Amino acid sequence: MRSLLHMPFDPGSRFIRLMLAEKGLAARLVETPPWAAGSELAPHNPALTIPVLIDEPPTGGEIPISPSFAIADYLEEVYRDPALMPSTSAGRAEARRIGHWFESKFEKEVNRLIVRRRIDGRQQGRKWGEPEPVRDAADALAWHLDYISFLLERRLFLAGDRLSIADLAAAAHFSVNDYFGLIPWSDFPEARAWYQKMKSRPSMQPLLKEKLEGTPPAPHYADLDF
Amino acid sequence: MRSLLHMPFDPGSRFIRLMLAEKGLAARLVETPPWAAGSELAPHNPALTIPVLIDEPPTGGEIPISPSFAIADYLEEVYRDPALMPSTSAGRAEARRIGHWFESKFEKEVNRLIVRRRIDGRQQGRKWGEPEPVRDAADALAWHLDYISFLLERRLFLAGDRLSIADLAAAAHFSVNDYFGLIPWSDFPEARAWYQKMKSRPSMQPLLKEKLEGTPPAPHYADLDF
Numbered sequence: 369m370r371s372l373l374h375m376p377f378d379p380g381s382r383f384i385r386l387m388l389a390e391k392g393l394a395a396r397l398v399e400t401p402p403w404a405a406g407s408e409l410a411p412h413n414p415a416l417t418i419p420v421l422i423d424e425p426p427t428g429g430e431i432p433i434s435p436s437f438a439i440a441d442y443l444e445e446v447y448r449d450p451a452l453m454p455s456t457s458a459g460r461a462e463a464r465r466i467g468h469w470f471e472s473k474f475e476k477e478v479n480r481l482i483v484r485r486r487i488d489g490r491q492q493g494r495k496w497g498e499p500e501p502v503r504d505a506a507d508a509l510a511w512h513l514d515y516i517s518f519l520l521e522r523r524l525f526l527a528g529d530r531l532s533i534a535d536l537a538a539a540a541h542f543s544v545n546d547y548f549g550l551i552p553w554s555d556f557p558e559a560r561a562w563y564q565k566m567k568s569r570p571s572m573q574p575l576l577k578e579k580l581e582g583t584p585p586a587p588h589y590a591d592l593d594f
Numbered sequence: 595m596r597s598l599l600h601m602p603f604d605p606g607s608r609f610i611r612l613m614l615a616e617k618g619l620a621a622r623l624v625e626t627p628p629w630a631a632g633s634e635l636a637p638h639n640p641a642l643t644i645p646v647l648i649d650e651p652p653t654g655g656e657i658p659i660s661p662s663f664a665i666a667d668y669l670e671e672v673y674r675d676p677a678l679m680p681s682t683s684a685g686r687a688e689a690r691r692i693g694h695w696f697e698s699k700f701e702k703e704v705n706r707l708i709v710r711r712r713i714d715g716r717q718q719g720r721k722w723g724e725p726e727p728v729r730d731a732a733d734a735l736a737w738h739l740d741y742i743s744f745l746l747e748r749r750l751f752l753a754g755d756r757l758s759i760a761d762l763a764a765a766a767h768f769s770v771n772d773y774f775g776l777i778p779w780s781d782f783p784e785a786r787a788w789y790q791k792m793k794s795r796p797s798m799q800p801l802l803k804e805k806l807e808g809t810p811p812a813p814h815y816a817d818l819d820f
Contacts (some may be wrong), residue, residue, distance in 0.1 A: 414741065415691075415699050431684045435698070437663065438690035446683050457672050458657045464664035465641075472661070472698075473641050515640065 370556070373400040373409060375541040376578045377487040379479060379548070380450035382421040387533065389571035391447050393512060436471055437464075440533050452533050461510040463527035466519075466534035470541045474512055481505040483544050486583065505550060508586060513556040520558040539566040543575055551588030553594065560594075563589060567593050599626040599635060599646040599683070602804045603713040605705060606662040606697060607645040608766035609703050613666060613759065617673050618737035629714060630668060662697055663690075666759050678759050689753035690743075696767045698722070700738055707731040712809065739782040748782040753791035765792040769801055775812030779820065787819075794818050 372388070372395045374381035388395050401420050412432040413420045420434040425446060432438045444453050453460045482505045505589050516538065521527055528533035542563060545551055553560040566572060576590040588594035598614070598621045608762035614621050626634050628644050638658040639646045646660040651672060659665045670679050679686045707732045742764065745752055751758035768789060771777050779786040792798060802816040814820035 413691075415695055426682070429684075431687060433687045434691055435694050438687055438694060441667065441686045441690060443685055457651070457668055458655075459659060460671070461664055461668045462657045464667060465639075467659055468661050468664060471639055552811070 369394060369396050370424050371396040371413060371422045373398050373422070374418055375401060375487070377483075377580055378418055379475065379483075379541040379544050382473070382543060382560040382575055383436055383467075383533075384419045384421060384439050384443075384535045385494050385575065386540055386571045387443055387452060390452060390531075390569075391443060391450065393443070393447060406414070407441050417522045436493060436537075437467065440467065440537075444533070445491040452531065452536065454528050454530065454532060458534075459528055463534045467527050467537040470534075470537040474541050476539075477508045478505060478545065479541065481508060482550060483548060485545070486548065486579065492524065495565060506552070509545065509551060510555070512557045513551070516562070517556050517558040520562050525562070535562075535566060536571075539563065539572065540575075543572070547580065547589050548583075549589075564592065564594070567594075595620060595622050596650050596695065597622045599624050599648070600636060600644055601627060601713070603709075603770050603806055605709075605767040605770050607703060608769060608801055609662055609693075609759075609763045610645045610647060610665050610669075611695070611801070612762040612766055612797045613678060615800070616757075616762065616795075617669060617676065619669070619673060636756060660690060663693065666693065666763075668780045670759070670798065675762070678757065678762065680754050680756065685754055685758075686814055689758040689760045692752050693763040695762040696760075697745060700750075700764075700767050703734045703768065704738060706729060707734060708776060712774065713770070727776055732778070736781070737776060739777070739785045742783040742788070743782050746788050749786070761788075761792060762797075765789065765798065766801075769798070773806065773811045773815050774809075775815075778802050790818065790820070791815065795820075 370393070372381070372384060374397055376399065393529050395548055399436065400418055402409055407416065409416050409418070409420065412422060413434040415434065419436055420432055421439045422432060425429045426455060453463055472566050473531065481501050485500070485524060493523070516526060525531050525535050526538055542551060553563070568591065579585065596619070598607070598610060600611065600623055602625070623633070626644055628642050632811055633642065634741055635642050635646065638648060639660040640661065640694055645659055645662055645665065646658055648666045649657045649668070650660060651657060659668050707727050708735070711726065743750060749755060751757050751761050768777060779789070793802065805811065
């Protein structure tokens, strides 16, 4: 059976879990902290990042794949049905642009400010006693919510009128920030309506049940009608 | 005619220029500093990063594509011949892994230390008078050269026995570091033999002729038998 080396609150790992679930592909989830000494990662991914998919394709053998975007492209190529990329080249370029937006830009501008400190080894990136940059994170999040609202005024989903990898990447990143109650949904009705739609999908349910030890989720985290 | 919004010494832009040249696709090169106020970038790429390809496909219209990896996938999909990706899914996953390695990991661990300070607005990222972290950069570069040597002991090219996007991404990143004489080629004979092969390709020649104002290239920069 295929395996996914992941961490439950890592946004890139959640992106791939959503993609596997949407395609109906089972995977053994193996928690693999990239910061741990002697991590299981090295033989499968010398870059020591998660997620890593170790696929066992019908043709036999084991194929380790990383990083997240290479996994997304691989899954889309090998397991075509249902398609999670638009049917035109221009559409696929748009879905990839927005997917990369979340995996790189949102990661750098939003996740690094707060959630990375809470999910990666719990202490990394902040000196003891140093306050969290809550104001900066709120500004950055508002800017990104504003941008997806702009897209959603014109489209049903982020990259067009059908669900694509863009929505799955975005939902993965928002879900982690939402766990900590960081997202001002009431100021962004289009984004909220889109996230309600995403949250209702069966693929999202396992993520909404997860708990981070010592930190309970925001009250609305798993509520479909937040 | 298609356009590429780029900067001459930006490694990601060079990666796409190499890909266009290998595929025999002409493009108007438009220097577009992402740090400039009122940049031409915003309407084509709200993430304000380069490169951006504005393609004019045979079917008509204009398609703006970014970031670099979405451009690479688009070009490979739309202009298939010659193929710059392996023919198997496992092979393509390996080429993408190594391509992302250079575009993300090498960018973060190597380029940020020295070359970004020299090519991006010339003053960014370092306070006046602060020394450059030359020792750190040398260590990081040696580690990456060691890794590609490991690959090249087993393969003719980085992702297998044929040229792929992995080689083009890597050559783009090495070329910028090589301009500044930062690469200890004599310690890494496999990497050097591979880069000699890459340097001899017609697609590389325009890059080897470029000069950064006020900073002449290392003496061996354009020498094919360095």
